[in-house]
Amino acid sequence: MFDLVKLTDKTYFFDIPTKIGVYKLDSKRVMLIDSGLNAKTAQRVLKVLDDEGLEVAFIVNTHSHTDHAGGNRYICETTGCKAYAPEVEDVLIEYSDVEATLVYGGFPCRDFRKKFMNTESCKTYRLSEAPLPEGMKIFPLYGHTAHMIGVKTPDDVYFVADAVNGKNTLDKAKICYVYDIDTQLDTLQKLKELDGKLCVPAHTDPTENIAYLAQINIDNLIEIRNDILGELKIKPQTTEELTASLCKKYGLKLDFMGLVMVTSSVRSHLVALRHSGKIEWYIEDYFHYWKIGEETE
Template identity: 40%
Template sequence: MYELIQVSENSYYIQSPAKIGLVRLNDTEVCLIDSGNDKDAGRKVRQILEANAWHLTAIYNTHSNADHIGGNKYLQGQTGCKIYAPGIECDFTRHPILEPSFLYGGYPCKDLRHKFLMAQASNSEYLTKEVLPNKFEIIPLPGHFFDMVGFRTPDNVVYLADCLSSRETLDKYQIGFIYDVGAYLTTLEKVKKLKARIFVPAHAEATEDIAPLAQYNIDKVKEIAENIAARCVEPLCFETLLQKLFTDYNLTMNFEQYVLIGSTVRSYLSWLRDSNEISAFFENNQLLWRRTAQ
């Protein structure tokens, strides 16, 4: 873990729970793509920098989930580097309480205010083309989170953040976190067509051909959507539906899984309703979901 792996002349990644991209800008300066999940990750990154006599100029965050920005504060404090994040992700990075609050739908209890869902705040600025290193490209990848992006480096390495998961992860957990299902599927269709020297997803192995894994993720999303719709043949309230899905997929409910899977299931319900696959109505002061006539 935290091994530095070179994938091209100037592009690397650091093997960690959420892969950290590292790009050499010249003989002495580097930038990071994300920073890992906590202060300890930041410390390990700093040790890699020092071992190679590299100076960190900037961290470019793909999005604001805690496992991607957790090392920001430590590394910024140690190196004085700039931090950039796209759109609303920048606001979440500045105010990390927004992540567990969004997931829970209110002020999060202490069971949700921990480093896995709430990083330490860092002084981030909005990501624009103007602040990127020369010949870097921003690749919009919405769906998993609000304004998530990936990056293409000058030596044609593409860092894909969380826009897809490994087969092993999907087979084990089935329901991966998604904020906007429609946008997520559109992103995956775009990713299928991308060409690069190598692709580096945050939660899957680096590969020269990303299309098969992208299709596997697409198929899994559609499978989950069909299962949710099928469960709603008889009207169900959200909590009952969530319980049935946890049972169907042999998942264990705790506070963290309740908000992560629960938020995702709500996103599926919104997508299915907007697609006229299910309807929503109120009865006996309950919001009920029901599959539309096929």
């Protein structure tokens, strides 16, 4: 736990649940890709780097989720470095209330914010201002969140954040968080073109076979979409009823936060289906129902 794993001459990662990328800018300074869950994680990161004689020059956040940006404040305050994130994500890191509101769908209940959706506020600068080394490339991975990005290091390692989940996660969690389904599907298709390159997803092992991971994530989204259509062919349902139907079908075990996240992702699927004309909605007795579209029947 907390090993600093060497991938290439200059690129490393911390082998923890949210992989933190480390790129050596010179013999003393590193750039971090994400900062981990919280101050405790960040403290351990700084300790390991310090033992190696390394200090943090700056942080690049791939996106705003707490497990990727929760260590920003501790690292920035302790080292005096700056954190940079893509547009929208920078604001959400700075105002985690807004992030939680976005997923919760209104002023967020405190029970929803125990571990995640609770980033300690930290001034975060626009990624376009980051002093990236020559050859470091940023590429869009929109879908999981509005403006998530990936990072390609000059020595050809691709950090792809939460764009893909591993097979175990898909099997267990099934309905993983996605903000925009259609954009996520486009991102997954594009990721397949990186096949053969060394890719580091945040929540599964590094791989040179990203096409496989991208495809199982595509298949999973399509399966959920088809299951939603199957449920709505049986009878119209509200978002909550449909979420419950899917959770039972997949045998998911969810706490309060998990159910909110899954409901938010089901809503994203429903919006994508509505925008493609496959489903429609109606309101009856103040309940908002989804039903199969006339063309889909």
